[in-house]
Amino acid sequence: MTKTTLQYSVLDSQSYKKKIFEICPTFKVNEFNKDILNELFCYINGDSVTLNPKKGIWFYGDIGTGKTTLMKILAESQRLQGRGFKCVHCAELSAKYAANGLDALNESTFNSLISNNPVERGFDELGREQNPSKHFGNELNVMEYIFSMRYELRNTVRTHITTNLNIESIPKLYNDYIYDRLNEMFNFIELKGESFR
Numbered sequence: 001m002t003k004t005t006l007q008y009s010v011l012d013s014q015s016y017k018k019k020i021f022e023i024c025p026t027f028k029v030n031e032f033n034k035d036i037l038n039e040l041f042c043y044i045n046g047d048s049v050t051l052n053p054k055k056g057i058w059f060y061g062d063i064g065t066g067k068t069t070l071m072k073i074l075a076e077s078q079r080l081q082g083r084g085f086k087c088v089h090c091a092e093l094s095a096k097y098a099a100n101g102l103d104a105l106n107e108s109t110f111n112s113l114i115s116n117n118p119v120e121r122g123f124d125e126l127g128r129e130q131n132p133s134k135h136f137g138n139e140l141n142v143m144e145y146i147f148s149m150r151y152e153l154r155n156t157v158r159t160h161i162t163t164n165l166n167i168e169s170i171p172k173l174y175n176d177y178i179y180d181r182l183n184e185m186f187n188f189i190e191l192k193g194e195s196f197r
């Protein structure tokens with residue numbers, strides 16, 4: 001019996017570079033991000049030596065160092081292979097919970113609104129959300145809740161994060177339970193250098 005596997009087309013370096021400058025025409029490749037861009041290219045193609053392809057990416061570092069841009073590059077480059085993902089701002093999720101309750105978080109946890117299957121997702125600006133968020137008096141640490149749900153999905157779909165927070169502040173904001181599980185979910189990439197803004 002012959003085993004058939006779905007093969008994604010390998011992203012070539014020219015389409016990857018083109019996608020970078022489509023997303024951010026003013027993006028500057030520099031000494032701080034050159035190796036990261038190369039490693040992301042390998043991660044997208046599934047042949048990275050340093051990033052586990054089964055885990056998501058946790059981009060962290062100072063303000064303006066390109067974290068959000070890199071997550072968009074990751075999402076759009078994967079989209080060229082038919083498997084991109086949506087990026088959502090954490091503050092937006094907190095506001096949606098306040099307005100509509102837990103149902104507003106379904107798309108970011110177990111279900112996609114379209115297919116009812118868990119999907120890969122990017123969460124932008126972790127730490128900028130209202131915490132806790134209130135829906136008719138019910139308080140919820142929205143991102144702690146999302147982390148808990150997506151931890152259960154870690155072997156099924158990847159989760160990606162951008163944040164200005166340092167890793168050591170996570171237990172205080174999202175509790176020790178979440179902090180203890182981050183290594184199972186994420187590859188950590190620190191972005192350094194001066195702000196691009």
